[in-house]
Amino acid sequence: MTHPTIGVLALQGDVREHLATLRSLGAEPITVRRPAELAACDGLVVPGGESTTMIKLASIFELLAPLREAVRAGLPAFGTCAGMIMLADRIEDGAAGQETIGGLHVTVRRNAFGRQVDSFEEDLRFSGLADPVRAVFIRAPWVESVDDDVEVLARVEDGPAAGRIVAVRQGPLMATSFHPEVGSDHRVHGMFVDLVRSAT
Numbered sequence: 530m531t532h533p534t535i536g537v538l539a540l541q542g543d544v545r546e547h548l549a550t551l552r553s554l555g556a557e558p559i560t561v562r563r564p565a566e567l568a569a570c571d572g573l574v575v576p577g578g579e580s581t582t583m584i585k586l587a588s589i590f591e592l593l594a595p596l597r598e599a600v601r602a603g604l605p606a607f608g609t610c611a612g613m614i615m616l617a618d619r620i621e622d623g624a625a626g627q628e629t630i631g632g633l634h635v636t637v638r639r640n641a642f643g644r645q646v647d648s649f650e651e652d653l654r655f656s657g658l659a660d661p662v663r664a665v666f667i668r669a670p671w672v673e674s675v676d677d678d679v680e681v682l683a684r685v686e687d688g689p690a691a692g693r694i695v696a697v698r699q700g701p702l703m704a705t706s707f708h709p710e711v712g713s714d715h716r717v718h719g720m721f722v723d724l725v726r727s728a729t
């Protein structure tokens with residue numbers, strides 16, 4: 530499929546940047562707030578924002594069950610930052626009782642980098658991309674542990690968090706701790722659009 534329909538979960542968070550990035554890559558981006566919109570998608574981006582708010586809104590909008598079903602049925606999905614938390618099967622340091630969509634066989638630690646390093650940028654080697662990616666982290670989670678079927682795409686390279694996993698892939702699911710929708714480097718989204726194209 531040349532122009533796959535890729536939804537951006539638009540309950541909360543940085544939706545616009547993802548829509549613009551996806552459009553620039555030749556996908557047909559749509560906002561998703563209802564089950565019918567989700568049903569029209571060949572792939573789904575779950576953006577950054579605040580995962581505790583996003584999960585509550587997903588429930589209120591009656592999207593949580595359809596989202597879980599869609600991911601279980603193999604819908605390609607890409608979560609960034611809070612979106613990574615939303616796709617994770619397990620959370621550390623979540624709010625009490627914080628639920629997720631799940632599907633990704635990882636444990637994610639919320640706000641993992643601590644208050645002092647709220648936001649930072651780093652060049653990271655990214656599996657499958659020739660040149661490093663400039664990764665922008667904003668109150669980001671990291672991946673604490675992964676099951677055997679999860680491929681690690683990138684790790685932090687410098688500082689006290691060196692070695693921590695910040696990008697993963699598991700079949701049609703991708704997630705990054707950082708915000709690849711910020712700036713003009715669209716290669717990470719490009720990987721996801723290719724994944725959606727090959728799945729449809």
Ligand SMILES: NC(=O)CC[C@H](N)C(=O)O
Nearest residue numbers: 577578579580610611668
């Ligand atoms: N930039 C982000 O998406 C931050 C994620 C946020 N700290 C959360 O827990 O959901």
